[in-house]
Amino acid sequence: MSAEPSVASSSTPATQHKKTTRGGTRHFTEGGPVKKDGIQQAKTEGKELTKEEKQRLRKEKKQQKKSKEKKDEKASQESEKEKKPVSSASPASQPPTQPITPKAPSAVPTLVPVPASETPAPADKPAKSKAEMKAERRARQEAERASKQGKKGEVGQQAAPGKPKAPPSELQPVVKRLPEHVQVDNPEVLKKLAKKLERQQIPLRSDYGYKVSLFSHLHQYSRKAPLTQQLSIPSTVIHPAIVRLGLQYSQGIVAGSNARSVALLHAFKQVIRDYTTPPNEELSRDLPNQFNFLNQCRPLSASMGNAIKYIKKEISNIPSQCKEEEAKSKLLNCIDRYIDEKINLAAKAIAKSSIEKISDGDVILVYGCSSLVNHILCEAFEKNRKFRVIVVDSRPRLEGREALRRLVQRGISCTYVLISAVSYILPEVSKVFLGAHALLANGYVMSRVGTSQIALVAKAFNVPVLVCCETYKFCERVQTDSFVSNELDDPDDLIVTRKGKTQLEHWQEVPSLGLLNLVYDVTPPDFVDLVITDLGMIPCTSVPVVLRVKNVDQ
Amino acid sequence: IKKDHLVEYFRAQMMKDPDMASAVAAIRTLLEFLKRDKGETILGLRESLTWATDCLTGVDSSVAVSSGGELFLRFISLTSLEHQDLSRCKKVMEERGELFLEKISMSRTKVAKLCHTFIKDGAKILTHSYSRVVLRVMEKAAAEKKRFSVYVTESQPDSAGRQMAEALRKLNVPVTVVLDAAVGYVLEKVDLVIVGAEGVVESGGIINKIGTYQMALCSKAHNKPFYVVAESFKFVRLYPLNQQDVPDKFKYKADTLKTVQNLSEEHPMIDYTPPSLITLLFTDLGVLTPSAVSDELIKLYL
Numbered sequence: 001m002s003a004e005p006s007v008a009s010s011s012t013p014a015t016q017h018k019k020t021t022r023g024g025t026r027h028f029t030e031g032g033p034v035k036k037d038g039i040q041q042a043k044t045e046g047k048e049l050t051k052e053e054k055q056r057l058r059k060e061k062k063q064q065k066k067s068k069e070k071k072d073e074k075a076s077q078e079s080e081k082e083k084k085p086v087s088s089a090s091p092a093s094q095p096p097t098q099p100i101t102p103k104a105p106s107a108v109p110t111l112v113p114v115p116a117s118e119t120p121a122p123a124d125k126p127a128k129s130k131a132e133m134k135a136e137r138r139a140r141q142e143a144e145r146a147s148k149q150g151k152k153g154e155v156g157q158q159a160a161p162g163k164p165k166a167p168p169s170e171l172q173p174v175v176k177r178l179p180e181h182v183q184v185d186n187p188e189v190l191k192k193l194a195k196k197l198e199r200q201q202i203p204l205r206s207d208y209g210y211k212v213s214l215f216s217h218l219h220q221y222s223r224k225a226p227l228t229q230q231l232s233i234p235s236t237v238i239h240p241a242i243v244r245l246g247l248q249y250s251q252g253i254v255a256g257s258n259a260r261s262v263a264l265l266h267a268f269k270q271v272i273r274d275y276t277t278p279p280n281e282e283l284s285r286d287l288p289n290q291f292n293f294l295n296q297c298r299p300l301s302a303s304m305g306n307a308i309k310y311i312k313k314e315i316s317n318i319p320s321q322c323k324e325e326e327a328k329s330k331l332l333n334c335i336d337r338y339i340d341e342k343i344n345l346a347a348k349a350i351a352k353s354s355i356e357k358i359s360d361g362d363v364i365l366v367y368g369c370s371s372l373v374n375h376i377l378c379e380a381f382e383k384n385r386k387f388r389v390i391v392v393d394s395r396p397r398l399e400g401r402e403a404l405r406r407l408v409q410r411g412i413s414c415t416y417v418l419i420s421a422v423s424y425i426l427p428e429v430s431k432v433f434l435g436a437h438a439l440l441a442n443g444y445v446m447s448r449v450g451t452s453q454i455a456l457v458a459k460a461f462n463v464p465v466l467v468c469c470e471t472y473k474f475c476e477r478v479q480t481d482s483f484v485s486n487e488l489d490d491p492d493d494l495i496v497t498r499k500g501k502t503q504l505e506h507w508q509e510v511p512s513l514g515l516l517n518l519v520y521d522v523t524p525p526d527f528v529d530l531v532i533t534d535l536g537m538i539p540c541t542s543v544p545v546v547l548r549v550k551n552v553d554q
Numbered sequence: 555i556k557k558d559h560l561v562e563y564f565r566a567q568m569m570k571d572p573d574m575a576s577a578v579a580a581i582r583t584l585l586e587f588l589k590r591d592k593g594e595t596i597l598g599l600r601e602s603l604t605w606a607t608d609c610l611t612g613v614d615s616s617v618a619v620s621s622g623g624e625l626f627l628r629f630i631s632l633t634s635l636e637h638q639d640l641s642r643c644k645k646v647m648e649e650r651g652e653l654f655l656e657k658i659s660m661s662r663t664k665v666a667k668l669c670h671t672f673i674k675d676g677a678k679i680l681t682h683s684y685s686r687v688v689l690r691v692m693e694k695a696a697a698e699k700k701r702f703s704v705y706v707t708e709s710q711p712d713s714a715g716r717q718m719a720e721a722l723r724k725l726n727v728p729v730t731v732v733l734d735a736a737v738g739y740v741l742e743k744v745d746l747v748i749v750g751a752e753g754v755v756e757s758g759g760i761i762n763k764i765g766t767y768q769m770a771l772c773s774k775a776h777n778k779p780f781y782v783v784a785e786s787f788k789f790v791r792l793y794p795l796n797q798q799d800v801p802d803k804f805k806y807k808a809d810t811l812k813t814v815q816n817l818s819e820e821h822p823m824i825d826y827t828p829p830s831l832i833t834l835l836f837t838d839l840g841v842l843t844p845s846a847v848s849d850e851l852i853k854l855y856l
Contacts, residue, residue, distance in 0.1 A: 357795065431795070464795035526830075529795055530757070537793045538852075539757045539829070541845035545852055 181299050182485050185216045201237045202293045209491050212514040219299070220488040223251060241270040242290045246297035255399075257437050257473065258343060258371050261303045264294070265335050268311060272331050277324055287312065299487055302438030302446070302475040310338055346470040346534035347372055351379040353532050354433075357466060362387040362430045365458075367419075368448045369399035369406075370435020372468050377433070378410050388412070390429060394419040394450045396493040396517065419450050426461045434523075436469040441547060442478045443525035443540045445469075449518045452482075455527035464529045467540070471533050474547055482521040491515035557609050560587060564610055573686060577622030577787055578658060580610045584626055585651040588644070596643060603627050615808040617753030617761050617824075621790035622658075625854065629654045661785040661838035662687055666694040669748070669783055669836040677702040678744045680737070680773075683709035683763040684718040685750025687783045691836075696725050703728040705740050709763055711821065737769050741776045751784040753804070754837075756793045756851055758829035758844025760784070761800065764822060770831035779833040786839050789851050794826050 183189040184207065197204045208222035245267045248254040254263045271290065291308060294300060300308070314334045318327045354376045358364070364387055366373050377389060389407055391414055393400025400416065407414050417425055432454065438446040445451070445467050458465050479485060494515045495504045507513050525540035535546060563586060567579040587606045593599045607623030630650040637643050665687055673679065673695040679702055681688050695702065704722055708731055709715040715731055722729040732740050741747075747769060751760040760766070760782050773780045794800045803811060805822040814820055829844030836842075839850055 357799075466795075530793060537756060539845060539848050542848040542852070545849045549852070 181219060181295070182217050184219050197292060197296070200289050200292060202289065202296060205296045209508060210511075210514045211488070212516045214483060215486065215488055215516065215518075218486060218488050220491065221250070222492065223490045224492070238290060238293050239267075239271045239274065241267045242293060246294050249294065249298040256369065256371055257301050257303045258470075260301060261307050261472075262339060262343060264304050265307055265311075265339055269332055269335050272328055272335075275328070287315075302477070303473045306472050306475065307338065311335065342470060342472040346472070347375050349534040350468055350470065350532050351376045353537055354466070354468065355380050355383055355385065357431070357530075357532075358385050358387055360386040363390065363428055364388070365390045365392060365426070365429045365432045365454070365463075366403060367392045367400070367432075367434055367451055367454050368394070368397075369403040370468070372470070373433050373435045374403055374406050376468060377407060377412060381410055381412050388414065390415045390417065390425055392417055392419055392422055392450075392454060395496075396489075397448075399448070419453065422454055423457050423461075426457055426463060429458070429461075429463050432458045432463055432465045434465065434467050436467050436473060437520060438477075439467075439469050439474045439531065439543050440479050440522070441474075441476050441544050442480070443528075443543050444479055445523040445525075445528055445531075445540070446479070446520055447523065449482075449521045452521045452523035452527070455523045459527045465527060466530045466532060467523075467528050468532045471535055471546060471550065474543055474550070476547060479522055480524075482518070486521075487519040489517040489519050491517050493517050560606055560609055561613055564613060568614075575618060575662075575686065575785070576614050576616055577618035577785075578655070580607070580614070580619045581622050581626050581651075581655055581658065581787075583610060584623060585648070585655060588630075588651060589648060591644075594640065596640070599644070599647075600627065600631070611803070612808055612812075615803055615806070615811060617790055617792075617804050618788045621753060622787045624791075625787050625789070626651065626654055628854075658785060658787050658838075661787070662690045664838040665783050665785060665836050666690045668841055669781070670695040670698060670700075672746070672781065673700055673702055674745075675700050675702070677746060678705070679703070680705045680707075680740060680744040680747045680769070681718070682707050682715070682749045682766055682769055684714035684721075685783075687750045687785065688748055689718065689721055691748065691783055692722065692727060693725060696727060703730070705730050705732050705744060707732055707734050707737060707765060707769070709765060710734060714763070734765050734768075737765075738772045741772050741778060744778060746779045746781060747773045748781045748783060751782050751788060752824060753788050753790045753792070754782075754784050754835065754847060755790060755826070756848055758832065758835070758847040759794070760827050760832065760835075761790075761792075761794075761804065761824050762827065764825045767797070767825040767827045767831075770827045774831050780831060781834050781836060782832055783836045786837050786850070786854070789847070789854060791851070797826055800824070800826050 180189055180193050194204050205219075205221055205225075207220050208225065209220060211218075211220050245254070245263055248263065249260065254260055268290075287308075291300070311331075311334075314331060318330060322330070350372060358380045362385075364377065366377070366389060380387065389412055391400045391404045391407070393404075393416065395418075404414055404416050415425070434445070434447060434451055434455065436445050436447045440446060445455075447467075455465050477485075491507075491514075494517055495502060495507070504515070507515055528540040531538050531540050531543070533546070535549075538546065560583060564579060564583040567582050568574070568576060571579075584603060584606055588599070588603065591599060591602055593602055603623075604627065607620060607627070610623065611620045630647040633646055633650055637646070669691045673691075677700075679692075681704060683706075692702075692704070704727055706715045706718045706722070706729060719729045719731050749760075749762060749766055749769070751762050753761040755761060762782075770780050792801070802817060805824055806814075806817065806820055807823060810820055811817075829847075832844050834841055834843060835847060837850075842850065
């Protein structure tokens, strides 16, 4: 194994990668991009490539590709389309390998259809030929893979992922690969992630405490060990605004899906402002690093995923001959407009529709603290509707207290109960207003844990349940239970001191005891009567229609 | 064109063809209004059409009239109105209006064609009050030489069920009139329930003569299929959460709304049946499940 990356001399990377002895588990079942193989070779000792070397590598690859390229491609979109399934496929099938920085690593949850990579416009021509080569190699390696199919046995090791736009030239089964953060109990995936993060100089956060077996596939972090304590993160790798944001997320200072998305967008505006494009590179190459870091601090939410997708799309839409200053200001404007349209104006539209549903004499039940629901209630109160509110709260977050504070400040008469009393007060209630973290493609509502319980009891009492959700939180994921994908919060939050005694203080010493602090749960559409969005009032089963209309628009 | 002329024309249309849906009469009136209108701008035209629809709703407060009017307006404006000459634009709109009218006159036939196959030979059907669409479906089924018998509820307070029974007897279909209170009693004998609708709402539920909700609940309890037949111009942009949420202007007859002071003493003429109780909806757009109605509405209105 050469100590120096001898990539310059790699004329047949396709054959070379097969010969390298790095790890017996290498399966190039998917044609990894040729670019990758060269770097693969270079990384045999796990050495870091300096930026110049990376750049040089890329240039080499581009030249090689150009010489093999014939076809014209129509738009950079298509090549990105090709790249998306390709690049996300490759990490899945090569456990010990690390995708290169430009390709978004598998850690970025593909639950939200984030494009796997956004190689910039200049890479168009090489990208297309890469796809061609990949197609050939795939056909070759398909046979290989079939024989080794049983060996893996992991769900994650599958063929090209089921992105909305499948590779056109392929007839392979389109199956989504599982994102890393729901495969925590799979040591292979963890090893892969660790190596990838190490290469990007992002610290890997370790799990804390005994995990309940049903949820052992999820991460469980402790708030007392924030990511930044472990290592100092050089600012060349992660922008300080992102570091600050990550800390705010992990410590719970910024909480709530709208708040997190807005904070993310503002932080990215800062990053864009401070970014200076190195020659022959673009902003999109560094983005995956930032997202990985944020993901380590706290898993990205569906709304954040959609926002990120939008940013990446806007970045890729900038023509390559655009001057840096102009491009930057354009991007900043796009982000501002996104926040304005999708969050602020949407809230106004939703409030306008909801006021029709609030009549005088209503008793409205709300759960936890949803910024949108609070906004609606305050607006309705301004318009002189006479109603009173029952705020239901639950441990350990006790977010209802914040909602209570905001509503009482406006002068709305409120009652405060804990969730254990919900079946007691429901006979008094005329409507239930719930916020949502995300709306899934099969009509399920993902929201704070406890929401589905409230919806269930409300249904039993025949009380209408209304969910208020902006369209940017609609996601193409499908989930029917709260187990497959969720978030585990710090288990120490469940420890409480009463009358000077802390019963669960030494819970770690009891081997059979696990503390479970779930963050989200899913509510089936049968329990939800109406969803109020900025597009109007729709039944819960019409979410895929909205997604379809949105896709057509884009 | 004055309000009185409008109302007169509308009433004349209704009397001319009692078999026609009131919404169709309303649309004919609106088309006539459009032809006679002397507006100068397209926006003015739209506004006057909306005003005309409101007038007609004042005469006949059924949901279908308001939904039909709105759909008419949307349909005729759904074309490129970029012509320089206003009269040419108006002509285009009039042509579209005639096309719309033609389409909806065919809608009952389309519905009947779709639905009659669900009536099997020897079936016992339960229906509610007097619905011309249901009548047309049964005509078609009888024409296909199917033997079936029908139970009709009396449907107080206007005994419209008896009118339905008369019409069915003319088709030589064996029919029995039952009390509204006897729905639960009769349901074990029937195979399926077919009702019409005055309006189909966004959630996929329907607004129909009072007593429909009860019938739907009983059929759900008995696990009998509950079918609704409705034309597509009855799709309306309402989303009631429960009975209380239906606007008052639809619940009572137009005359009642104008004359009576205290509405809480009046009995509502319609009720709302939620989508969970409905098995299928037969419309001229096809056979839909209640969740597909929202999809169709989005296509119609957006």
